[in-house]
Amino acid sequence: MTPHSTNGNGCAAATDKRRLAFDANGNMPLTESELDEMVEQLQTKFAEVMDILRIDRASDPNSRETPRRLARMWVQELFIGRYTPPPPVTIFPNRKRVNELVISRGIEVMSVCSHHWQPISGTCTIGYMPGEYIIGLSKLTRIVEWFSRRGQIQEEMGEQIADYLEQLLKPRALGVIISAKHYCMIARGVEADHEHSDMVTSVMRGLLQTDANLRNEFLQLANM
Numbered sequence: 192m193t194p195h196s197t198n199g200n201g202c203a204a205a206t207d208k209r210r211l212a213f214d215a216n217g218n219m220p221l222t223e224s225e226l227d228e229m230v231e232q233l234q235t236k237f238a239e240v241m242d243i244l245r246i247d248r249a250s251d252p253n254s255r256e257t258p259r260r261l262a263r264m265w266v267q268e269l270f271i272g273r274y275t276p277p278p279p280v281t282i283f284p285n286r287k288r289v290n291e292l293v294i295s296r297g298i299e300v301m302s303v304c305s306h307h308w309q310p311i312s313g314t315c316t317i318g319y320m321p322g323e324y325i326i327g328l329s330k331l332t333r334i335v336e337w338f339s340r341r342g343q344i345q346e347e348m349g350e351q352i353a354d355y356l357e358q359l360l361k362p363r364a365l366g367v368i369i370s371a372k373h374y375c376m377i378a379r380g381v382e383a384d385h386e387h388s389d390m391v392t393s394v395m396r397g398l399l400q401t402d403a404n405l406r407n408e409f410l411q412l413a414n415m
């Protein structure tokens with residue numbers, strides 16, 4: 192699956208495009224006016240939800256503007272990675288033939304779980320051994336943000352990020368480790384311990400899959 196695949200064939204009429212549904216962690220870029228219309232529609236629906244929950248939107252000053260706030264938050268922030276094209280990324284030739292691990296730690300992950308629409312909050316560590324190309328580390332942050340601002344499953348998010356970087360950089364080795372708290376486990380359900388309830392997933396590609404020494408080095412550097 193390509194990172195920005197959709198279920199659509201790209202030639203749907205404008206009216207159909209808005210109704211075209213795709214995976215919560217998929218991507219289909221929309222125009223500004225399409226996003227504005229989505230906010231308008233969502234605002235109406237959130238007002239209905241609040242009515243069903245018997246929240247007095249008319250007289251509670253804290254609830255009056257909430258349908259609009261919620262609509263904008265979901266479209267323009269929490270799910271924006273579903274509706275925007277990939278961030279612009281420049282890659283450079285690996286002129287010095289760097290063949291050591293290049294690691295970026297502490298990349299912020301702010302996502303939402305597909306199952307409960309509750310926050311997933313944590314960090315991502317990405318390490319790669321360059322092949323022909325290297326990438327500016329700040330671009331990794333943008334790429335992680337693009338994938339995390341969707342309805343996600345942590346396991347799939349790691350795979351999506353790895354697939355994308357593998358296509359882009361064709362690295363000799365690539366590792367993506369995500370460590371995050373899932374608020375669906377903290378706020379509800381098993382009510383996990385706030386401090387110690389991280390979920391850790393790792394994706395290893397290329398030499399990190401086959402070379403145990405390199406994998407140990409990566410894990411040590413990732414945990415420093």
Ligand SMILES: [Zn+2]
Binds near residue numbers: 305306309373375376
């Ligand atoms: Zn969940």
